[in-house]
Amino acid sequence: xxxxxxxxxxxxxxxxxxxxxxxxxxxxxxxxxxxxxxxxxxxxxxxxxxxxxxxxxxxxxxxxxxxxxxxxxxxxxxxxxxxxxxxxxxxxxxxxxxxxxxxxxxxxxxxxxxxxxxxxxxxxxxxxxxxxxxxxxxxxxxxxxxxxxxxxxxxxxxxxxxxxxxxxxxxxxxxxxxxxxxxxxxxxxxxxxxxxxxxxxxxxxxxxxxxxxxxxxxxxxxxxxxxxxxxxxxxxxxxxxxxxxxxxxxxxxxxxxxxxxxxxxxxxxxxxxxxxxxxxxxxxxxxxxxxxxxxxxxxxxxxxxxxxxxxxxxxxxxxxxxxxxxxxxxxxxxxxxxxxx
Amino acid sequence: xxxxxxxxxxxxxxxxxxxxxxxxxxxxxxxxxxxxxxxxxxxxxxxxxxxxxxxxxxxxxxxxxxxxxxxxxxxxxxxxxxxxxxxxxxxxxxxxxxxxxxxxxxxxxxxxxxxxxxxxxxxxxxxxxxxxxxxxxxxxxxxxxxxxxxxxxxxxxxxxxxxxxxxxxxxxxxxxxxxxxxxxxxxxxxxxxxxxxxxxxxxxxxxxxxxxxxxxxxxxxxxxxxxxxxxxxxxxxxxxxxxxxxxxxxxxxxxxxxxxxxxxxxxxxxxxxxxxxxxxxxxxxxxxxxxxxxxxxxxxxxxxxxxxxxxxxxxxxxxxxxxxxxxxxxxxxxxxxxxxxxxxxxxxxxxxxxxxxxxxxxxxxxxxxxxxxxxxxxxxxxxxxxxxxxxxxxxxxxxxxxxxxxxxxxxxxxxxxxxxxxxxxxxxxxxxxxxxxxxxxxxxxxxx
Numbered sequence: 001x002x003x004x005x006x007x008x009x010x011x012x013x014x015x016x017x018x019x020x021x022x023x024x025x026x027x028x029x030x031x032x033x034x035x036x037x038x039x040x041x042x043x044x045x046x047x048x049x050x051x052x053x054x055x056x057x058x059x060x061x062x063x064x065x066x067x068x069x070x071x072x073x074x075x076x077x078x079x080x081x082x083x084x085x086x087x088x089x090x091x092x093x094x095x096x097x098x099x100x101x102x103x104x105x106x107x108x109x110x111x112x113x114x115x116x117x118x119x120x121x122x123x124x125x126x127x128x129x130x131x132x133x134x135x136x137x138x139x140x141x142x143x144x145x146x147x148x149x150x151x152x153x154x155x156x157x158x159x160x161x162x163x164x165x166x167x168x169x170x171x172x173x174x175x176x177x178x179x180x181x182x183x184x185x186x187x188x189x190x191x192x193x194x195x196x197x198x199x200x201x202x203x204x205x206x207x208x209x210x211x212x213x214x215x216x217x218x219x220x221x222x223x224x225x226x227x228x229x230x231x232x233x234x235x236x237x238x239x240x241x242x243x244x245x246x247x248x249x250x251x252x253x254x255x256x257x258x259x260x261x262x263x264x265x266x267x268x269x270x271x272x273x274x275x276x277x278x279x280x281x282x283x284x285x286x287x288x289x290x291x292x293x294x295x296x297x298x299x300x301x302x303x304x305x306x307x308x309x310x311x312x313x314x315x316x317x318x319x320x321x322x323x324x325x326x327x328x329x330x331x332x333x334x335x336x337x338x339x340x341x
Numbered sequence: 342x343x344x345x346x347x348x349x350x351x352x353x354x355x356x357x358x359x360x361x362x363x364x365x366x367x368x369x370x371x372x373x374x375x376x377x378x379x380x381x382x383x384x385x386x387x388x389x390x391x392x393x394x395x396x397x398x399x400x401x402x403x404x405x406x407x408x409x410x411x412x413x414x415x416x417x418x419x420x421x422x423x424x425x426x427x428x429x430x431x432x433x434x435x436x437x438x439x440x441x442x443x444x445x446x447x448x449x450x451x452x453x454x455x456x457x458x459x460x461x462x463x464x465x466x467x468x469x470x471x472x473x474x475x476x477x478x479x480x481x482x483x484x485x486x487x488x489x490x491x492x493x494x495x496x497x498x499x500x501x502x503x504x505x506x507x508x509x510x511x512x513x514x515x516x517x518x519x520x521x522x523x524x525x526x527x528x529x530x531x532x533x534x535x536x537x538x539x540x541x542x543x544x545x546x547x548x549x550x551x552x553x554x555x556x557x558x559x560x561x562x563x564x565x566x567x568x569x570x571x572x573x574x575x576x577x578x579x580x581x582x583x584x585x586x587x588x589x590x591x592x593x594x595x596x597x598x599x600x601x602x603x604x605x606x607x608x609x610x611x612x613x614x615x616x617x618x619x620x621x622x623x624x625x626x627x628x629x630x631x632x633x634x635x636x637x638x639x640x641x642x643x644x645x646x647x648x649x650x651x652x653x654x655x656x657x658x659x660x661x662x663x664x665x666x667x668x669x670x671x672x673x674x675x676x677x678x679x680x681x682x683x684x685x686x687x688x689x690x691x692x693x694x695x696x697x698x699x700x701x702x703x704x705x706x707x708x709x710x711x712x713x714x715x716x717x718x719x720x721x722x723x724x725x726x727x728x729x730x731x732x733x734x735x736x737x738x739x740x741x742x743x744x745x746x747x748x749x750x751x752x753x754x755x756x757x758x759x760x761x762x763x764x765x766x767x768x769x770x771x772x773x774x775x776x777x778x779x780x781x782x783x784x785x786x787x788x789x
């Protein structure tokens with residue numbers, strides 16, 4: 001396997017991890033905004049408690065992806081930075097407000113009104129950011145970003161504002177909300193709170209299904225390559241088939257309240273959706289003008305990058321395992337030690 | 342303003358903003374771990390409270406540093422796509438290692454901040470140490486990228502971009518050791534001076550507060566040691582610039598003509614039209630001695646180089662004077678403070694010294710920003726010195742005024758909020774707040 005393909009695979013893997021961890025994190029913000037009912041405050045507290053120690057870590061996957069892209073495929077990074085300047089800048093504003101507001105809410109000591117305001121900024125940004133992220137993905141896969149030589153010739157707006165891109169944005173938002181709700185059923189300490197998030201997960205699951213269907217229908221016009229790959233390549237078909245099976249399984253497990261397993265199936269489903277995206281545009285990084293090979297860094301640079309990645313994995317993976325072990329949900333009644341000291 | 346200028350302004354603003362939080366992210370964990378360690382040794386609860394307060398400060402500053410750092414990693418491409426498109430692969434290695442270090446820092450900061458009650462004291466202290474070590478590593482790696490931009494190596498430049506790339510050689514471009522040491526020291530120095538300034542301020546109002554006296558005793562050693570080391574490392578760094586980047590040195594010193602036995606110009610304002618520096622205090626042969634260690638060494642002047650490769654001379658010179666001036670003031674204060682400590686076996690506590698530390702509190706940050714301006718302005722008109730001009734790297738996207746003003750407003754807002762939050766954290770430790778009742782004890786009556 002060439003270093004291009006290996007790095008391409010690692011890049012896709014990074015986006016899978018970002019979708020799982022960063023995505024669930026965004027989804028937490030969505031449910032913070034949509035919290036209602038008699039346990040509104042408990043819902044918000046659970047989200048804040050689950051996110052607090054890990055939210056910064058969850059979003060570093062995005063930085064890893066960006067660094068991999070510009071170190072391994074510099075021309076693709078340059079082209080995307082020009083073509084998607086506007087939505088990426090807006091996404092950054094979303095990320096800044098989200099992270100800052102979440103932290104300010106935790107440490108603002110002026111009382112409830114101030115906390116509510118920060119909460120609103122945090123949850124609002126949690127909706128805008130995934131939408132923009134999905135729209136960027138839609139633009140990349142749609143084939144509407146055109147590059148001649150080193151120059152982007154397709155303008156700064158049309159590619160990410162197409163109906164197809166909007167649909168991918170909504171799919172991303174629904175998927176992240178679904179993931180967060182499923183993960184929160186596992187984090188919740190009481191049966192009632194768990195039931196709240198089970199209902200939300202089921203609702204979001206339906207939304208994911210509808211959004212995926214709309215994306216598929218719009219793909220025929222909006223992303224012809226994806227549509228073609230879907231209808232012709234047996235590999236892509238198998239991947240999408242597996243995604244469907246995972247989705248139905250996750251839904252069934254939620255329905256029957258097997259939350260541990262539902263968590264796994266939902267993660268599998270989200271991961272397969274991202275891999276399905278990657279497979280459908282392989283070997284293109286930006287459909288249809290920039291390929292993995294065409295944008296690749298020199299072999300020497302790519303090899304060293306892979307070594308750095310291996311070193312990084314050896315450092316980061318055990319540390320993350322420790323982090324999640326320390327903050328794993330505790331049995332009921334024992335989980336109060338971490339807050340309000 | 343042209344789009345190029347807006348792009349530079351946005352990059353400059355983002356870095357100037359981020360650098361403060363990055364420096365705090367490097368240094369505060371060290372101070373936090375030091376107070377943990379003192380608490381373990383002395384059993385004094387005040388040190389535990391101090392480490393908890395510092396942890397809250399770190400959490401706020403690190404979060405803003407993390408999001409503004411994310412912005413920067415994108416802005417490299419959003420504003421300078423040609424730079425990243427051509428040289429992304431050359432500097433990818435230090436950037437990816439920086440990513441690893443940052444990742445590690447965030448993970449252990451999570452454990453440190455939220456895990457005090459969940460993990461053993463040993464693992465907790467270990468997490469703090471890991472935060473401090475990986476924070477320093479992350480600053481080290483990212484500075485290597487700047488070293489490359491100042492003094493690029495490890496590739497062969499062609500009109501179509503770099504070839505024969507050797508990433509390891511590029512990662513350790515000439516001058517890497519002095520520049521990374523200079524930057525790391527500045528992070529510790531700026532944070533320790535800021536912390537000392539804050540506690541000196543409280544002590545001027547409440548001289549009897551034992552908590553703030555102990556806090557000052559944690560900040561002062563780091564502040565004094567770094568303030569005395571920094572001139573030495575800075576001198577080494579300047580000697581490298583003198584050899585490797587003579588145009589930058591000439592701009593820093595306002596040296597227009599090549600001369601032997603060049604004087605050191607202290608202060609003053611260079612005028613590129615007349616080629617003179619007005620209102621400067623000249624120290625005969627000072628520059629030749631400082632830059633080359635020889636009173637009669639030849640120092641190259643700006644006129645040796647084509648005019649279109651000159652950096653903005655006045656800005657570079659003034660920024661350099663500010664850095665050296667504040668650095669000298671801090672070194673002097675450190676000497677006096679250490680002298681006091683040596684004679685009286687205690688850290689100073691008199692009003693005069695507290696005033697001196699209060700006034701010097703912001704100087705570390707001023708020096709940090711000024712020094713960073715020297716290196717960035719001093720490299721202009723190049724983004725990669727001698728190889729790619731900043732003007733050739735800029736994005737073709739129009740209307741860059743819009744993102745510039747947006748980020749300006751956002752960052753001013755965030756800056757104000759952070760200052761207000763930190764102020765309240767400090768106010769929470771004031772002596773007249775403490776005996777309010779059992780509920781208010783220990784600070785942080787709300788979440789955390």
